[in-house]
Amino acid sequence: MLAAVLGxxxxxxxxxxxxxxxxxxxxxxxxxxxxxxxxxxxxxxGGPRPLLCLHGSPYSGRIYETFxxxxxxxxxxxxxxxxxxxxxxxxxxxPAMSNHAAAIGDLLDASAxxxxxxxxxxxxxxxxxxxxxxxxxxxxxxAMISAPLFTRAEIDARKGRLGPVVPAADGSxxxxxxxxxxGSAMPGWTLDHAATQFPxxxxxxxxxxxxxxxxxxxxxADRLPQLRQSILLLNPQDEWQDRTRRARxxxxxxxxxxxxxxxxxxxxxxxxxxxxxxxxxLDPAGA
Amino acid sequence: xxxxxxxxxxxDSRFGQSHLYRxxxxxxxxxxxxxxxxxxxxxxxxxxxxxxxxxxxxxxxxxxxxxxxxxxxxxTRPTIADxxxxxxxxxxxxxxxxxxxxxxxxxxxxxxxxxxQRPAQVRRVILLSLGMWTDEESAHGAAEQxxxxxxxxxxxxxxxxxxxxMSMKGRSIDRMARNFHVTQLHHRTSHWGHVAAAGYxxxxxxxxxxxxxxxxxxxxxxxxxxxxxxxxxxHPESHIRDLPGWGPGFLEVKTLEVAAMIRxxxxxIDSPAGARRDAPRRS
Numbered sequence: 001m002l003a004a005v006l007g008x009x010x011x012x013x014x015x016x017x018x019x020x021x022x023x024x025x026x027x028x029x030x031x032x033x034x035x036x037x038x039x040x041x042x043x044x045x046g047g048p049r050p051l052l053c054l055h056g057s058p059y060s061g062r063i064y065e066t067f068x069x070x071x072x073x074x075x076x077x078x079x080x081x082x083x084x085x086x087x088x089x090x091x092x093x094x095p096a097m098s099n100h101a102a103a104i105g106d107l108l109d110a111s112a113x114x115x116x117x118x119x120x121x122x123x124x125x126x127x128x129x130x131x132x133x134x135x136x137x138x139x140x141x142x143a144m145i146s147a148p149l150f151t152r153a154e155i156d157a158r159k160g161r162l163g164p165v166v167p168a169a170d171g172s173x174x175x176x177x178x179x180x181x182x183g184s185a186m187p188g189w190t191l192d193h194a195a196t197q198f199p200x201x202x203x204x205x206x207x208x209x210x211x212x213x214x215x216x217x218x219x220x221a222d223r224l225p226q227l228r229q230s231i232l233l234l235n236p237q238d239e240w241q242d243r244t245r246r247a248r249x250x251x252x253x254x255x256x257x258x259x260x261x262x263x264x265x266x267x268x269x270x271x272x273x274x275x276x277x278x279x280x281x282l283d284p285a286g287a
Numbered sequence: 288x289x290x291x292x293x294x295x296x297x298x299d300s301r302f303g304q305s306h307l308y309r310x311x312x313x314x315x316x317x318x319x320x321x322x323x324x325x326x327x328x329x330x331x332x333x334x335x336x337x338x339x340x341x342x343x344x345x346x347x348x349x350x351x352x353x354x355x356x357x358x359x360x361x362x363t364r365p366t367i368a369d370x371x372x373x374x375x376x377x378x379x380x381x382x383x384x385x386x387x388x389x390x391x392x393x394x395x396x397x398x399x400x401x402x403x404q405r406p407a408q409v410r411r412v413i414l415l416s417l418g419m420w421t422d423e424e425s426a427h428g429a430a431e432q433x434x435x436x437x438x439x440x441x442x443x444x445x446x447x448x449x450x451x452x453m454s455m456k457g458r459s460i461d462r463m464a465r466n467f468h469v470t471q472l473h474h475r476t477s478h479w480g481h482v483a484a485a486g487y488x489x490x491x492x493x494x495x496x497x498x499x500x501x502x503x504x505x506x507x508x509x510x511x512x513x514x515x516x517x518x519x520x521x522h523p524e525s526h527i528r529d530l531p532g533w534g535p536g537f538l539e540v541k542t543l544e545v546a547a548m549i550r551x552x553x554x555x556i557d558s559p560a561g562a563r564r565d566a567p568r569r570s
Binding site for chain 2: 024025026027034036087165167168169170171172174175177178179182191192194195196198199200202203204205206
């Protein structure tokens with residue numbers, strides 16, 4: 001199936017001196033309906049393992065589009081839309097993280113991939129942990145951008161605020177969503193970048209809170225120490241910074257790196273640098 | 288009649304990947320597929336309710352125009368002829384032969400041009416509003432520029448409040464919010480649809496397309512513009528149907544009524560009587 005999706009990808013393009021590949025989109029019929037994903041790159045015998053990227057909420061795999069084009073230069077790089085986000089159908093009720101991981105596992109099974117690596121971001125980091133635990137033989141290395149490790153008090157406080165976005169006739173719900181994005185952005189991430197991601201933040205207002213509900217219910221503090229794979233934990237300088245530092249001590253096999261000055265937008269404007277960090281972790285010399 | 292399940296898929300076309308929504312009956316119905324083209328800036332998602340209804344007794348498809356929804360954009364600003372040719376690629380990729388087409392606003396011009404380009408393939412044409420502008424009126428759309436993005440987020444708020452203000456009675460805010468995001472996609476190039484529509488010679492196309500054409504005329508921004516088409520309809524079955532009181536959102540609010548009108552026109556199946564506004568007139 002993926003061969004058919006990838007088959008029409010033309011050769012490598014050049015953009016700003018960096019070798020990049022075209023990103024294509026496709027659907028997979030899964031347990032919750034259609035699962036949408038983006039994919040770039042080509043598989044080479046003996047080459048690097050495919051990299052599956054998992055987004056935070058309420059975004060979609062679109063957040064990885066620039067990064068996939070860069071990583072696809074030497075491997076298959078793909079990013080799913082978590083069920084209920086982007087163009088993926090939602091489950092019938094608020095899912096557990098294990099449900100999300102199983103749904104994405106359906107795509108992996110259909111792809112006939114062998115071993116893979118994972119990259120998660122925020123809620124996607126928790127999903128990466130769960131997917132790696134469900135598939136210990138298939139998942140070789142796990143990279144996480146921020147870890148959603150909340151205290152009990154933080155969980156209670158955030159759950160108290162959870163609920164559907166109520167659309168207002170005056171558009172104030174849109175202004176609030178826009179301010180949240182722009183207020184979290186790093187220098188260099190333009191309004192143009194923000195406007196590209198904005199549609200995914202405002203869609204599905206009735207259920208867009210499910211992503212955070214699933215994340216808050218996930219026992220990351222119990223699950224992360226169970227991982228036997230090598231872990232790279234990246235810590236941008238954003239609202240997740242302290243939580244991510246707490247997670248560092250939970251597992252012995254963690255390579256931890258601070259990313260000072262990095263905030264929302266680094267997947268676009270630091271894609272090359274991030275790809276370099278990832279390649280250093282995923283493809284160590286002599287491995 | 289139970290609604291059909293609407294599935295999405297991608298196919299390759301001349302500008303890259305084209306994305307579409309598709310519904311169909313469990314058993315072959317013998318009716319021709321209905322392919323729908325949306326207004327701009329929007330996407331095929333706008334037809335989702337109609338597809339679920341029409342898909343009960345035929346294959347019903349809505350294609351995201353190149354550069355809208357999930358479809359790749361052309362490399363440069365396209366014409367309506369480019370859009371229609373790309374839609375032809377999609378129809379061929381789906382293995383569809385003879386078909387009926389339906390367009391809405393910009394999509395009406397895509398549907399007309401599609402019928403002009405593929406006369407042997409298109410049987411009947413349905414247009415939901417048609418921008419029959421004078422050259423002077425077209426100048427406004429032809430000059431449309433990319434939308435400005437402001438740090439305070441006023442652009443999507445303006446789009447939203449305008450949509451709320453213009454929507455017909457009965458269209459809920461919650462329902463609007465489900466699809467509003469598609470109007471915010473491709474912000475750098477989403478004006479291309481209006482520019483292409485403004486430059487399209489609909490009068491010439493109407494005179495050339497000798498097919499039965501049904502034009503529905505809801506009380507929207509084109510309510511007084513659309514009826515000008517009556518002077519250019521050539522086929523004896525062509526007609527304009529006035530829909531006073533209906534406005535933006537009528538495909539969501541009046542889905543069953545629209546489906547009944549469509550079936551009456553395409554299949555000859557009787558539905559609640561509606562007044563035919565104009566007899567066809569030859570140019």
